[in-house]
Amino acid sequence: MTATGKASPSTVHIVVTCTNRKQVPVPEHLRLGDLRDRQPGPRFAAWTRRLSADEPAIAARDLYGGEHWRAAAGLPSVVGDSAQLWVCSAGYGLVSVDTLLHPYAATFSAGTPDSVGRGVGELQRWWQRLADWPGPMRGQPRSFVELARRDPEASIVAVMSEAYLRACAEDLRAAAAKLSDPDRFAVIGPPRLRSDLEDLLVPVTARLRPMVGGSLHALHAKAATYLMARAGGDVTSRKRLREIAQQAAEAAPADGSRKPGVRLSDEEVREYIRRRASHGRPSATVLLRSLRDDGMSCEQSRFKRLYENAVSRAVLA
DNA sequence: GCTGCAGCAGGGATTAAGAT
DNA sequence: ATCTTAATCCCTGCTGCAGC
Structure with missing residues (x-):
């Protein structure tokens, strides 16, 4: 050809x-x-x-x-x-x-x-x-x-x-x-x-x-x-x-398209991170996976920003 | 092998702009 | 005023790749 x-x-x-x-x-x-x-x-x-x-x-x-x-x-x-x-x-x-x-x-x-x-x-x-x-x-x-x-x-x-x-x-x-x-x-x-x-x-x-x-x-x-x-x-x-x-x-399965999780406010995401991070320090990736598995949603970059924010607050506290 | 994360493109909601 | 079209924003989870 x-x-x-x-x-x-x-x-x-x-x-x-x-x-x-x-x-x-x-x-x-x-x-x-x-x-x-x-x-x-x-x-x-x-x-x-x-x-x-x-x-x-x-x-x-x-x-x-x-x-x-x-x-x-x-x-x-x-x-x-x-x-x-x-x-x-x-x-x-x-x-x-x-x-x-x-x-x-x-x-x-x-x-x-x-x-x-x-x-x-x-x-x-x-x-x-x-x-x-x-x-x-x-x-x-x-x-x-x-x-x-x-x-x-x-x-x-x-x-x-x-x-x-x-x-x-x-x-x-x-x-x-x-x-x-x-x-x-x-x-x-x-x-x-x-x-x-x-x-x-x-x-x-x-x-x-x-x-x-x-x-x-x-x-x-x-x-x-x-x-x-x-x-x-x-x-x-x-x-x-x-x-x-x-x-x-x-x-195709009727629910084949992704079911969006429950969207959380910034404060709710930070609270989730604080709660989960109270024992040990799981990474942002691990926590985001966990959040999604729990039926909630947060866009990756936003989650990362809030994660860093929550972690730095925890360090200062 | 595992973990972390950037990259990705379609979906849906909303807003703005333009046409009728 | 209403309808249509376009633009914008933010969302998703899978993949590939780098680094450990």
């Missing part, structure tokens, strides 16, 4: 979102957050200049790591020799898994220093700029629509997280229209995000997690594996994938 997007009629293009977890350290200057420029155009130009400054040396398949990536990288083996794996990256755009890249940090998810931006419009314009940029390997399709245009007889299965789905929505919509058989375009991802994408979507929610295993982090990639492995010869039919997803959701 070549990485040009031009392939045999039965090719199955699988596109997965990238992951923040990298196997090699990311240099500071290849963190999107390191850019001083806030204006979108100059910022993008500065970013691609940095990416293009010298020869990248690590293939995308070896760059990413973690649970999500392991599940994603295994998807082609579910489909067989006709599968070609692509990465939807906030730093590089659409790249084949064999493309050489630099270790970088950029994400469409909000709330990190390396976020592309906040608003949907900003994310979409960034994705469009990436599509217009030639990228690290000349001649490759740079967008979903280009992938579909070059290979209209193929199937495309996109496994997308929420933020990436927002960024690529227009591109996905346009790509679906380019395939000769519209049923061969499926987006496995979160439902109810955009009404105009619903007909392309194979909806996956946390309800499926007990069926597919793993953490939320890898939910979509694991669900994609689960669905495609059960689709028989019809591995990329959106209709078929939807049927299986619906059956799986119905078969």
Whole structure:
């Protein structure tokens, strides 16, 4: 299989979102957050200049790591020799898994220093700029629509997280229209995000997690594996994938989704810590596990802050 | 082998902004 | 005024990895 997007009629293009977890350290200057420029155009130009400054040396398949990536990288083996794996990256755009890249940090998810931006419009314009940029390997399709245009007889299965789905929505919509058989375009991802994408979507929610295993982090990639492995010869039919997803959701235990524990106030958490820590000094991790096992909830970082707070008060007392 | 913890992305509740 | 959509915040538990 070549990485040009031009392939045999039965090719199955699988596109997965990238992951923040990298196997090699990311240099500071290849963190999107390191850019001083806030204006979108100059910022993008500065970013691609940095990416293009010298020869990248690590293939995308070896760059990413973690649970999500392991599940994603295994998807082609579910489909067989006709599968070609692509990465939807906030730093590089659409790249084949064999493309050489630099270790970088950029994400469409909000709330990190390396976020592309906040608003949907900003994310979409960034994705469009990436599509217009030639990228690290000349001649490759740079967008979903280009992938579909070059290979209209193929199937495309996109496994997308929420933020990436927002960024690529227009591109996905346009790509679906380019395939000769519209049923061969499926987006496995979160439902109810955009009404105009619903007909392309194979909806996956946390309800499926007990069926597919793993953490939320890898939910979509694991669900994609689960669905495609059960689709028989019809591995990329959106209709078929939807049927299986619906059956799986119905078969999932009714309480399969996590039952949130009782949320405690800061003072209640501190009181819990003080009570449990009165004999010996269990660690924050041990105490948080114990708290959750007791049917209560507290977010990890908040718990750590309160733990340190309670412990320092106990020392001073 | 065990422990501690950062990283992660979807879910749900709430709020803000925009459209009708 | 009401409805819809987008954004924001905080939550969860699993995983991987470093350190002991």
